[in-house]
Amino acid sequence: xxxxxxxxxxxxxxxxxxxxxxxxxxxxxxxxxxxxxxxxxxxxxxxxxxxxxxxxxxxxxxxxxxxxxxxxxxxxxxxxxxxxxxxxxxxxxxxxxxxxxxxxxxxxxxxxxxxxxxxxxxxxxxxxxxxxxxxxxxxxxxxxxxxxxxxxxxxxxxxxxxxxxxxxxxxxxxxxxxxxxxxxxxxxxxxxxxxxxxxxxxxxxxxxxxxxxxxxxxxxxxxxxxxxxxxxxxxxxxxxxxxxxxxxxxxxxxxxxxxxxxxxxxxxxxxxxxxxxxxxxxxxxxxxxxxxxxxxxxxxxxxxxxxxxxxxxxxxxxxxxxxxxxxxxxxxxxxxxxxxxxxxxxxxxxxxxxxxxxxxxxxxxxxxxxxxxxxxxxxxxxxxxxxxxxxxxxxxxxxxxxxxx
Amino acid sequence: xxxxxxxxxxxxxxxxxxxxxxxxxxxxxxxxxxxxxxxxxxxxxxxxxxxxxxxxxxxxxxxxxxxxxxxxxxxxxxxxxxxxxxxxxxxxxxxxxxxxxxxxxxxxxxxxxxxxxxxxxxxxxxxxxxxxxxxxxxxxxxxxxxxxxxxxxxxxxxxxxxxxxxxxxxxxxxxxxxxxxxxxxxxxxxxxxxxxxxxxxxxxxxxxxxxxxxxxxxxxxxxxxxxxxxxxxxxxxxxxxxxxxxxxxxxxxxxxxxxxxxxxxxxxxxxxxxxxxxxxxxxxxxxxxxxxxxxxxxxxxxxxxxxxxxxxxxxxxxxxxxxxxxxxxxxxxxxxxxxxxxxxxxxxxxxxxxxxxxxxxxxxxxxxxxxxxxxxxxxxxxxxxxxxxxxxx
Numbered sequence: 001x002x003x004x005x006x007x008x009x010x011x012x013x014x015x016x017x018x019x020x021x022x023x024x025x026x027x028x029x030x031x032x033x034x035x036x037x038x039x040x041x042x043x044x045x046x047x048x049x050x051x052x053x054x055x056x057x058x059x060x061x062x063x064x065x066x067x068x069x070x071x072x073x074x075x076x077x078x079x080x081x082x083x084x085x086x087x088x089x090x091x092x093x094x095x096x097x098x099x100x101x102x103x104x105x106x107x108x109x110x111x112x113x114x115x116x117x118x119x120x121x122x123x124x125x126x127x128x129x130x131x132x133x134x135x136x137x138x139x140x141x142x143x144x145x146x147x148x149x150x151x152x153x154x155x156x157x158x159x160x161x162x163x164x165x166x167x168x169x170x171x172x173x174x175x176x177x178x179x180x181x182x183x184x185x186x187x188x189x190x191x192x193x194x195x196x197x198x199x200x201x202x203x204x205x206x207x208x209x210x211x212x213x214x215x216x217x218x219x220x221x222x223x224x225x226x227x228x229x230x231x232x233x234x235x236x237x238x239x240x241x242x243x244x245x246x247x248x249x250x251x252x253x254x255x256x257x258x259x260x261x262x263x264x265x266x267x268x269x270x271x272x273x274x275x276x277x278x279x280x281x282x283x284x285x286x287x288x289x290x291x292x293x294x295x296x297x298x299x300x301x302x303x304x305x306x307x308x309x310x311x312x313x314x315x316x317x318x319x320x321x322x323x324x325x326x327x328x329x330x331x332x333x334x335x336x337x338x339x340x341x342x343x344x345x346x347x348x349x350x351x352x353x354x355x356x357x358x359x360x361x362x363x364x365x366x367x368x369x370x371x372x373x374x375x376x377x378x379x380x381x382x383x384x385x386x387x388x389x390x391x392x393x394x395x396x397x398x399x400x401x402x403x404x405x
Numbered sequence: 406x407x408x409x410x411x412x413x414x415x416x417x418x419x420x421x422x423x424x425x426x427x428x429x430x431x432x433x434x435x436x437x438x439x440x441x442x443x444x445x446x447x448x449x450x451x452x453x454x455x456x457x458x459x460x461x462x463x464x465x466x467x468x469x470x471x472x473x474x475x476x477x478x479x480x481x482x483x484x485x486x487x488x489x490x491x492x493x494x495x496x497x498x499x500x501x502x503x504x505x506x507x508x509x510x511x512x513x514x515x516x517x518x519x520x521x522x523x524x525x526x527x528x529x530x531x532x533x534x535x536x537x538x539x540x541x542x543x544x545x546x547x548x549x550x551x552x553x554x555x556x557x558x559x560x561x562x563x564x565x566x567x568x569x570x571x572x573x574x575x576x577x578x579x580x581x582x583x584x585x586x587x588x589x590x591x592x593x594x595x596x597x598x599x600x601x602x603x604x605x606x607x608x609x610x611x612x613x614x615x616x617x618x619x620x621x622x623x624x625x626x627x628x629x630x631x632x633x634x635x636x637x638x639x640x641x642x643x644x645x646x647x648x649x650x651x652x653x654x655x656x657x658x659x660x661x662x663x664x665x666x667x668x669x670x671x672x673x674x675x676x677x678x679x680x681x682x683x684x685x686x687x688x689x690x691x692x693x694x695x696x697x698x699x700x701x702x703x704x705x706x707x708x709x710x711x712x713x714x715x716x717x718x719x720x721x722x723x724x725x726x727x728x729x730x731x732x733x734x735x736x737x738x739x740x741x742x743x744x745x746x747x748x749x750x751x752x753x754x755x756x757x758x759x760x761x762x763x764x765x766x767x768x769x770x771x772x773x774x775x776x777x778x779x780x781x782x783x784x785x786x787x788x789x790x791x792x793x794x795x796x797x798x
Contacts, residue, residue, distance in 0.1 A: 029524035036523050043525040229430035233437055243779035244772045245737040247751065255764045259451045260444035312422075341541035348543070348744060355544055362551075371552040379540045379548070386539035 057372075066370045067377050068128040070361050074378065077196015077352045083179070083188060087199065088136045090173050095120075095140045096147035097169045101162030103151025112395060117144060170210070192271040196352035198381060200271065204353065205340040208278045212339070213332075215279070216286025217325075221316065223287065224294050234287070241284035246277070247345055253277035254349045274346040282339045289331045293324030333393035337386045344382070354378045448765070456762060464761050465490075471756055473748045475664055486757050493753030494774060500667070500749060501736040504674040508735060509728075511675060512682025519687045530683065537680035543741055545677055550669035550745040557665070560656055571650050571657050577668050581661035582645030591637055591644035598633030602626045666747035670739065678735045685731060689724030690716065722793050729786050733779055740775075750774060 030040045067074070076087055102113055120137040123129070129137075154161050177195065180187045195203070222234030241249070253273040258265075297320055305315030325332075347356035358374045361367055367374070418424050449459045465487040473480055476492035477499065518530035537545070555574065558564065563573035571578040606626045613619035638644065650660030663671075693716050701711040742749035751771060758767045 029522070032522065039521070039523045039526050043523070043529055046529065047525070227426050227430050229434045233433060239780065239783070240776065242783075243776035245740040245751065245775060247740050247743070248768065248772055248775070251755065252764075252768055255758070256448070256768070259448045259764070262447050263451070337539065341539075344541040344543045345741075348741075355541070355547070359547075371548070371556075375544060375548040375552060379544055382541055382544065383536070383539045387535065390539070 062373050062376075063370055064373060066361070066367045066373050070367075070374075071128075073357050073361060074197050074354065074381075076199045077357050078194040079190060079196065079199065080188070080194065083186070083190060085186070086176050086179070088139075090176055091136075091140055092143045093169060093172065093176075095144035097165050099144040099147030099149075100151040100154075101165050103148045104154040104162035104165075105159050112392070117141065120144075170207075192269050195271060197357045198354055200346075200351065201340070201343050201353040202385075204271070204275055204278060204343040204346065205336075207275055208282055208339050208343070209336050212279045212282035212286055215283035217290050217321070219283060219287035220290035220294060223291055238284045238287050241281055242288065246281050246342055247348060249277040249281050250274060250345055250349050270349070270351060271346075274349060274351055278339065278343060278346075281342075282335070285335050285338075286332065289328050289335055290324065292331065293326075293328035294320065296327050297324055330393055330397050333389055337389050340386060340389070341382060354381060452765070460765055461763075462766050464763055464766070469757070469760075471760065473753065474666065474746070475748065486761070489753050489757065490750065490770065493748055493750040496748055496753075497736070497739055497742075497750040500671055500674070500739045500742065500747070504671050504678065504735050504739065505732050507671075508675045508678040508682055508731075511679035512731075513686050515679060515683035516686030516690075519683060520690060534680045534683055537677055538684070542673065542677045542738055543744055546670060546673040546741055546745055549673040549676075550666065554665040554669040560652065563652070563657070569649055569651075571652070573657075574665065575656060576662050576664040578650035578657040578660045578662045580647055580649045583648050585643060585646055587641040588644045591641050594637035594641070595634060598630045598637070601633060602629035605629045664747070666742070666745050669745045670742050670747045670749075673745075674735055674738060677738075678731055681731050681734075682728065685724055685727045688727075689720040692723045693719045726786060726790060729782060733782055736778060737775060 031037045072081065072084075076084065079087065098116070102116075120141045124134045124137045151162070177190065178192075179189045182188045219234050219238060222230050223238065225231050225234070253276055254270065257268060257273050257276070261268075301319055301323065302315065305319040310318065343353055344355040346353050347359065350356075352360060355378065358378050361374055362371060452459045466485050468482075469484055469486045469489040470482050471489070472482060473489060473492050475496070477495045478488075478492060480488060480492045515530045515533055518526050519534065521527045521530070557572060557574045560571070560573045560575050563571040563575075565571055568580055570580075603626070606622045606629075609620050609625055610622060613622075648659040650657040650662070652658075697715050697719065698711060701715040706714065739749055740751035743752040743755060746752075754767050754771045758764055761767070
């Protein structure tokens with residue numbers, strides 16, 4: 001370093017050209033010295049060796065017809081086809097609520113929102129969707145726009161209306177999905193053991209996240225508490241749950257939960273038991289992540305809040321938690337992605353989520369030997385949702401400008 | 406103003422923080438204990454009705470009567486449930502150790518690749534990380550087992566790698582050392598070598614502290630150990646003989662065979678965990694601020710010294726805690742072996758549960774084992790964390 005600085009001072013060369021050419025880029029990024037050039041060649045070889053068979057399989061060998069033939073199963077499991085309209089209604093309402101909540105929270109249109117609105121339109125381009133599906137997608141788009149339009153009239157100080165709308169939506173959605181007690185008709189009851197596929201995976205993930213998050217925050221606060229008994233209870237819970245595999249909790253929930261309850265207690269359905277296990281599991285991890293955030297808050301913040309005369313609750317709610325949570329957004333999102341992926345474990349206790357339904361399809365003699373195609377497709381579905389979550393988290397992180405050094 | 410001052414002087418008991426603290430603790434503990442006690446009571450009475458006895462570990466001594474595909478110790482149908490569970494435990498161990506070792510190698514490699522200035526290398530690592538961090542491990546394991554390892558050709562048409570290594574639907578057969586009579590002696594030689602290497606490293610460290618020139622401790626440690634190992638190898642009459650697998654009829658003979666299930670499980674765990682380790686390593690190295698490197702260069706340290714004395718110690722502080730939790734995750738995730746049919750602790754436990762119906766006993770044993778690993782590890786991690794933590798005030 002040192003000699004280079006001296007010589008450049010002596011010779012005072014003109015600054016290097018900022019203009020980047022293709023060749024310049026190549027030299028800088030790929031052929032910078034013999035070592036880098038060798039690496040580039042090896043990497044190229046590796047990519048070709050992997051991509052060639054992959055392309056060949058994707059476009060020649062793979063029997064992709066198994067996917068369109070079973071797309072309904074993959075999307076909604078055994079949910080009765082004649083009631084499928086209810087699922088669409090749920091989606092219409094979702095689009096409406098998202099549009100409304102978004103508009104209620106921010107009055108400016110952002111890139112993410114445009115992306116969101118583009119999704120139904122893009123889905124309409126999928127080749128094997130028929131006219132009915134396309135029409136429904138169009139209604140989704142319209143519902144979203146209407147929701148956005150109404151949301152714009154929400155006054156600035158009522159922006160938490162959006163959150164309330166989402167909460168109400170969660171309840172309404174469950175009611176619509178579950179239906180009444182009848183056997184037939186549009187409002188027939190659909191027991192949860194018929195919910196399946198992507199529908200079940202997403203429901204488990206969304207409710208798991210929504211319930212485990214507040215629980216985890218409480219546990220984290222409990223672990224930081226000055227009161228020894230509360231701290232102890234939190235630590236015991238967190239360490240126990242984090243010490244055992246999720247699958248053991250899932251099995252336990254299926255086998256033993258009923259034992260814990262008194263005789264004659266109505267049987268809790270399997271999906272709910274799985275949800276309970278996933279939620280309790282995730283809460284312990286959320287707690288540890290939030291604790292990381294709490295520890296990153298300098299002591300001065302606590303002291304300042306005390307000096308201002310805020311109560312413990314006030315100082316937590318207004319001063320500490322907002323900062324602590326913001327600091328751990330990326331970690332939390334990572335953990336929520338983990339939760340979404342972990343919902344696949346419910347397939348092992350006999351539920352028909354994405355993975356479970358994939359195994360059912362593969363059990364069908366018509367589709368023998370299509371493991372690669374089916375698993376690749378549901379892997380893609382998992383990937384898309386997980387990647388969307390991590391992408392969003394990166395955008396939030398960037399817009400809050402945390403994590404920059 | 407006066408009102409506030411007055412109320413601060415003598416707060417009523419329902420606003421006194423100490424009273425509130427005591428009350429809330431009593432309430433919380435009471436709720437927790439009450440709930441657990443209630444569950445326990447219900448469980449005991451339900452079990453009495455179903456099985457006669459509430460909780461009884463006696464079944465562990467009765468004959469298991471089921472086969473286990475593979476194991477590290479002697480086991481047959483006539484063995485007891487306890488022995489079956491020990492076989493499972495050792496299998497879990499084997500998967501965890503091998504998995505952790507190779508996942509670390511692959512993870513560090515990819516993490517370093519991710520920091521490469523070479524565009525292609527960098528992109529390959531990024532794509533790898535983005536793919537495997539975003540799909541469920543269980544899916545990967547099942548895919549790996551059913552779409553790859555269970556579809557391998559028959560033994561007669563095995564894929565042969567130089568070595569020779571046979572890859573077929575009977576698993577992977579690799580060359581393996583078989584101990585001879587002198588092996589026990591050689592093992593002692595290795596242990597002596599380890600102790601000697603440690604002593605040498607300590608002495609060098611003392612000397613380094615006196616003279617102020619610290620030698621490369623790890624290097625000297627390894628040199629001593631490997632030196633002793635090599636001398637011992639030639640001094641004793643061949644402690645290990647090499648057997649290579651070969652094709653005999655419908656099976657391979659010789660060498661060591663790893664079953665398909667084992668291969669599917671371990672490779673799935675390695676590939677998945679490596680993506681997370683890579684991110685940990687990358688974040689750790691990036692967390693060392695640029696100024697540190699520049700300052701080291703300004704002080705005249707060579708690039709190697711900068712890496713060894715400045716970057717690594719600081720990066721490790723960031724890397725080690727998440728790395729440990731990745732190791733623990735891998736160990737806990739190995740319980741997914743049940744999905745690919747590998748008999749690990751959890752799979753054996755669940756067979757035992759199906760046969761005996763003793764849910765409480767089996768679950769308490771399984772969870773106890775996993776909990777023991779986790780708690781010991783996190784105990785040592787906490788000590789380590791306390792030692793390296795940056796002290797604030």
